[in-house]
Amino acid sequence: xxKTITDVICPFCGTLCDDIEVTVSxxxxxxxxxxxxxxxxxEKFLHSQSTDRVTKPRIRQEDGSWKTISYEEAADYTAKAxxxxxxxxxxxxxSTNCEAQSVGNExxxxxxxxxxxxxxxxxxxxxxxxxxxxxxxxxxxEIKNRADRIxxxxxxxxxxxxxxxxxxxxxxxxxFTGKGQMSRKMIVVDxxxxxxxxxxxxxxxxxxxxxxxxxxxxxxxxxGEWLPDVVAGIPAEKIREAADLMKSGRFGxxxxxxxxxxxxxxxxxxxxxxxxxxxxxEYTKFSIMPMRGHYxxxxxxxxxxxxxxxxxxxxxxxxxxxxxxxxSSSIDLLKRGEVDMMFTIGSDPGAHFPISAVRAIAKxxxxxxxxxxxxxxxxxxLHVPVAFNGVECGGNCYRMDNVPIDCxxxxxxxxxxxxxxxFLTMVCTRLKKLKGAA
Amino acid sequence: xxxxTITMKNAPALYLEADTISPDAFxxxxxxxxxxxxxxxxxxxxxxxxxxxxxxxxxxxxADTRIVVKGDVKRVKYIGFRMTAGEIVIxxxxxxxxxxxMKGGKITVRGNVxxxxxxxMKGGEMVIEGNAGNYLGAAYRGDWRGMSxxxxxxxxxxxxxxxxxxxxxxxxxxxxCDVHVMTHAEGGRVxxxxxAASKLGGQMVEGDIYVFGSIDVMMPGFKPVDEVELTVxxxxxxxxHFIGDTGERHxxxxxxxxxxxxxxxx
Numbered sequence: 001x002x003k004t005i006t007d008v009i010c011p012f013c014g015t016l017c018d019d020i021e022v023t024v025s026x027x028x029x030x031x032x033x034x035x036x037x038x039x040x041x042x043e044k045f046l047h048s049q050s051t052d053r054v055t056k057p058r059i060r061q062e063d064g065s066w067k068t069i070s071y072e073e074a075a076d077y078t079a080k081a082x083x084x085x086x087x088x089x090x091x092x093x094x095s096t097n098c099e100a101q102s103v104g105n106e107x108x109x110x111x112x113x114x115x116x117x118x119x120x121x122x123x124x125x126x127x128x129x130x131x132x133x134x135x136x137x138x139x140x141x142e143i144k145n146r147a148d149r150i151x152x153x154x155x156x157x158x159x160x161x162x163x164x165x166x167x168x169x170x171x172x173x174x175x176f177t178g179k180g181q182m183s184r185k186m187i188v189v190d191x192x193x194x195x196x197x198x199x200x201x202x203x204x205x206x207x208x209x210x211x212x213x214x215x216x217x218x219x220x221x222x223x224g225e226w227l228p229d230v231v232a233g234i235p236a237e238k239i240r241e242a243a244d245l246m247k248s249g250r251f252g253x254x255x256x257x258x259x260x261x262x263x264x265x266x267x268x269x270x271x272x273x274x275x276x277x278x279x280x281x282e283y284t285k286f287s288i289m290p291m292r293g294h295y296x297x298x299x300x301x302x303x304x305x306x307x308x309x310x311x312x313x314x315x316x317x318x319x320x321x322x323x324x325x326x327x328s329s330s331i332d333l334l335k336r337g338e339v340d341m342m343f344t345i346g347s348d349p350g351a352h353f354p355i356s357a358v359r360a361i362a363k364x365x366x367x368x369x370x371x372x373x374x375x376x377x378x379x380x381x382l383h384v385p386v387a388f389n390g391v392e393c394g395g396n397c398y399r400m401d402n403v404p405i406d407c408x409x410x411x412x413x414x415x416x417x418x419x420x421x422x423f424l425t426m427v428c429t430r431l432k433k434l435k436g437a438a
Numbered sequence: 439x440x441x442x443t444i445t446m447k448n449a450p451a452l453y454l455e456a457d458t459i460s461p462d463a464f465x466x467x468x469x470x471x472x473x474x475x476x477x478x479x480x481x482x483x484x485x486x487x488x489x490x491x492x493x494x495x496x497x498x499x500x501a502d503t504r505i506v507v508k509g510d511v512k513r514v515k516y517i518g519f520r521m522t523a524g525e526i527v528i529x530x531x532x533x534x535x536x537x538x539x540m541k542g543g544k545i546t547v548r549g550n551v552x553x554x555x556x557x558x559m560k561g562g563e564m565v566i567e568g569n570a571g572n573y574l575g576a577a578y579r580g581d582w583r584g585m586s587x588x589x590x591x592x593x594x595x596x597x598x599x600x601x602x603x604x605x606x607x608x609x610x611x612x613x614x615c616d617v618h619v620m621t622h623a624e625g626g627r628v629x630x631x632x633x634a635a636s637k638l639g640g641q642m643v644e645g646d647i648y649v650f651g652s653i654d655v656m657m658p659g660f661k662p663v664d665e666v667e668l669t670v671x672x673x674x675x676x677x678x679h680f681i682g683d684t685g686e687r688h689x690x691x692x693x694x695x696x697x698x699x700x701x702x703x704x
Contacts, residue, residue, distance in 0.1 A: 086480030087452050112481035131580040132622075210655070212637055217658040219685025226684070231658040265637060268621060272641060275686075317481040318455070324579045326553055326572065327515075327534055338453050340480070 001026045009407040010041040011095070011390025014292030014400035015140075015161045015168070017041065022410045031391070031411040038162035045391055047372075048411065054373060054385040055414045066383070071418050071426065074367075074384050078343070079430035081365040082111040085341035087317055091330050092347035092369075093303075094118040094294030097395020097407065100420035101296075101303040104345065107428050110437050112317050114339065116330040117300040118293070118347045119312040124325055125261045126290045127301065127311045129270035136277050138253070138287040139401045140167075145174030146285075149249030151187045153273065154211065154259020155291045158195035164291070169255065170199070176250075185245060189214065190259060202242055207233035209264035215272040218243050222279050247283040257291040292400035294347070295390065299398035334360040342366040342380070345420065346389075350375030369420065386420050387413035395421070439504050439525070440497040442472060444490040446509030450479045453533065454489060457516035461503035461524025461543060464496040472496065500524040500543070507532075518545045521562070534571070537564050538578075540588070553597065554578075559607065561587040572597035572616070575609050585609070585626060598635075601628050604645060610671055620645050623698065629671050642683045642698035650675075650703045659683035660700050668701065677701035 008020040022045060023033040031049050034042045057074035058066040069077075082088050090113045093101050108115040119127060143150075150169050157164040165171055173180040188200035189211070197203045206214050210232035217231040221243035227236040246252055254277060260269040273288060280286035292298050301311035308314045310323035313330070326332060330349070333339050334357035342361045350358050351374060361379050368380035377383040387393050392413035398404050413419075418426075431437075442464055457463075458475040467475075473487025486492065490509075497503040501523035508529045511517065518526045518537040524544075528536070531549030538557040550568035556575045570592045575585035576599050584603035595613035602618065604626040614632035621637070623645040633651035640657055648670045660682035667676050681697035688695050 086482045128579065132582070212640060213655065213658055216640060216683065216685050220659050223685060225659075226661045228656070228658055264617065268618060268637070268640060271622075275641065279685075318478060319481075324554070326579075336453070338480075340452060 002032060003028075005408070005410050007408075008410055009390060009397070009405055010037050010044070011295045011388070011397070011407055012038075012041040012044045013161050013295055014298060015164050016295055016397060016399040016405050017163050017167065018405060020045075024411050029412045040162065044388075045410075048388045048391045048413075053371070053414065054383065055417055057382065057384045059383075060381045071384070071423060074382060075423065075426040075430055077382055078367045078384075078427045079434055081341050081367065082107065082113065082343065082427070082431055083434040085111070085113075085339075085365065087333075087339045088113040088341035088343060089330060089333055089339040090115040090343040090345070091120075091349060092117065092345040093300040094297035095346035096389050096420040097296065097393075097397060098299045098303050098404075099395050100345075100389075100424055101300050102307065103421060103424040103428055105303065105307045107424065107431055108314075108316055110428070110431050110435050112319060113343070114313075114315045114317065114328055114330075114333060115304070115308075116313045116328075117304065118297050118352075119301060120325070120330045121262070121349075121352055122258065122293050122297065123261050123290045124312050124329065125267040126256075126270045128267040128325060129274060132267070132271055133274050133278075135274060136281065136287055137289050137401070139403055140169075140289075140399065142251075142287075143253050143289075144168045144172045144177070146176050146251040147249075147253045147287075148177060148184050149187070149246055149252030149286075150184055151189065151246070151252065151254045152196055152200075153189045153254055153256040154261070154263070154269075155255055155257025156190070156194040156196045156259075157255070157291065158199070160257065160293070161291055164255075165196075165199075169253070185249065187242060187245065202245065204234055204238070204242060211260050211263065211269045212265040212272055214239070215269065215276050218246075218276050219272070219279055222247065222276075222283075246280055246286070249284055249286075252280060252284060252286040254286070254288040255291050256288070261290070289401060296346075296397040298400055298402060299396065299404070302398055302402070302404075331357045334358075340364050343369075344376050344380065345369040345424075348372075348374040348376045350377075350379050369423065384423060385417065386423060387417050389420060392417075393419045393421075439502050440495060441504045441506060442469065442492065442494045442496050443506045443508060444472075444486070444492050446489060446511055446514075447491045448489050449510060450489060450513055452480050452513075454479055454514045455516055456486065456489075456514050457519035458486060459505065459507065459514075459517045459526070460519055460521040461496070461500040461505060461526065462521055464503050464505060465500045465524070466496060466498055468495045469493055497524075518543075521545075531568060537562070540564070542588075550594070556585060556588075556590055558583060559585045559588050559590070561607075563588060564590045566590070566592045566594070569594035569613070570596045570600075570611075573599045573602065575601045575604060575607070577603035582622070584623070595632065601626060601645075604628070614651070620647055620698070631671075639682055639698050639700050641686050643686055643688060644696055644698055646699045646701070648677070648701045648703075653702060656680070657683060659685045665704065666701070670701070676704045678704055 010017040021035040188197040214232040277288040308321040315322040315328035366380040368377045390407035455478040503524040536555040542562040553571035577584035586605040598616035601620040604623040627646040636655035660680040680700040
């Protein structure tokens with residue numbers, strides 16, 4: 001016999017779908033089938049069942065081979081390395097729950113570490129812009145029920161957030177959007193003709209790295225001021241038409257992704273996109289929302305901001321929180337050789353950081369807490385496998401619109417395997433003893 | 439004026455936060471007392487004397503104190519932090535936050551400086567003989583008050599985000615400049631004698647930018663108005679005059695809208 005669990009939360013992307021159905025064996029030890037999730041989400045659930053999973057902590061030996069050790073020994077090593085370091089970096093946090101993040105922050109405070117989440121290579125620039133000029137935003141439910149002007153700027157949800165358009169932004173029939181897709185106008189701004197762009201009513205094929213100019217041109221167009229004939233490869237006429245299309249809606253939303261946050265101008269792109277949103281509110285109702293990647297990167301920002309006052313790239317080395325990406329951000333710290341210990345949890349900098357930063361990880365004491373074998377675990381001295389959060393244990397997560405949703409445990413982890421929270425609590429207890437903290 | 443010379447002898451393994459290297463912190467102290475001033479290497483508190491050899495006593499006040507920094511200080515941050523008077527000469531290159539929040543006095547750097555030099559500078563003078571990094575004379579992260587007074591001269595090139603949120607004062611760059619000049623500025627002026635890249639004056643409310651060389655891409659929010667003959671930084675030339683950012687909010691003075699100005703040498 002099998003049993004089906006309904007309304008399961010998908011721990012993959014920031015869309016945090018909450019309608020997944022999972023079929024498990026009667027004893028709750030085997031996950032058999034996943035329904036409703038996108039292909040990436042399905043794989044995330046099924047991957048927990050792979051037979052080649054690492055189930056015990058492993059430490060790198062002199063000759064480069066791994067030696068299996070106990071969780072106690074792993075916690076000892078981690079606590080000692082953190083206590084010894086002059087400037088440890090605790091990075092990741094986006095694929096674990098808020099409870100574990102909070103214990104992690106306690107560790108960071110005792111160890112006087114730098115702590116950062118994956119926003120550093122993702123929407124961190126958004127957070128800088130939000131601090132600079134604010135954020136007129138809304139929830140995904142409001143978009144489903146009200147939005148009739150949908151703008152995707154530098155993002156490709158057809159591939160990166162596969163169910164976003166069907167659940168919230170384009171297809172659903174909401175309270176005031178009864179005709180679904182027919183009641184909405186879709187504008188995509190992307191230098192590439194992506195699968196999302198192919199669906200759009202208007203595709204503005206902006207020149208690469210000229211988003212800032214195009215957003216500026218939209219602001220000028222709203223005010224009816226002079227424009228050059230062509231801006232960012234787009235004729236002024238087309239920009240004025242797009243501006244009118246935006247102004248004519250009842251409720252609009254700008255979704256944006258890596259295409260603007262990590263290309264030339266970075267935080268300034270978002271800064272001016274928020275200014276565009278603010279300008280549009282003189283004519284109609286408009287909102288803006290980042291397409292957050294990891295399922296709980298938003299939660300990590302919330303927990304950091306709640307406990308330290310800043311959403312990422314926090315430097316606690318002097319005993320108080322400082323925040324200045326460029327100085328306190330992970331890649332800069334690693335590339336410049338500013339840190340002497342690397343602690344990674346719930347992310348894979350080895351795959352996503354520049355190679356010069358990854359080399360820096362390999363040079364220092366390093367701990368990687370991750371259920372998978374990743375490029376990061378490959379360069380780390382200690383690899384601590386843990387249960388899959390959102391599959392093998394529950395916990396609080398935040399959707400991309402800052403709505404907290406509790407994920408659920410659907411299957412038992414392999415025997416003896418610890419969760420992020422359990423392991424971090426062990427490390428925290430040991431570190432307190434070493435540092436003489438109460 | 440009394441001179442204190444500090445020479446790097448034990449380079450830090452990581453980076454040093456030495457916000458005590460300023461005439462204000464040194465004033466009235468002997469060489470031995472200066473060596474006891476606190477610095478930080480990561481989370482590890484230490485003293486200036488552990489890394490630097492200190493010779494000479496400081497003057498009675500900051501204005502009477504001159505500091506000469508010798509040796510490799512490429513891994514030292516915050517030199518001249520919040521200084522109000524006196525002088526600092528850095529013989530080589532320095533790291534981030536040189537002259538951050540400075541209010542007076544003079545800093546001369548013979549080499550390069552990294553990012554965030556002259557952050558939120560209020561007064562005084564800074565001369566960088568090499569290149570400057572990003573965020574020269576800009577606001578600190580999250581602040582809306584960038585450089586508001588004083589003068590900066592960069593003899594080499596400057597990075598991106600020069601004068602972000604600038605309110606006043608003057609920055610002269612003899613070389614070239616990267617993207618984003620005077621973004622969000624509400625005053626002050628930046629003179630670029632070399633070439634500029636793009637995104638000059640984005641979201642600018644007020645202020646003046648002068649470019650002697652080329653501009654890769656103009657912001658669409660800058661409207662050409664006329665041609666003017668000006669004397670800028672001692673050079674008399676004819677400039678094309680643009681006003682902007684026309685997409686941004688602007689104040690009115692005596693009923694007339696005040697825009698930011700961009701002058702490009704013809």
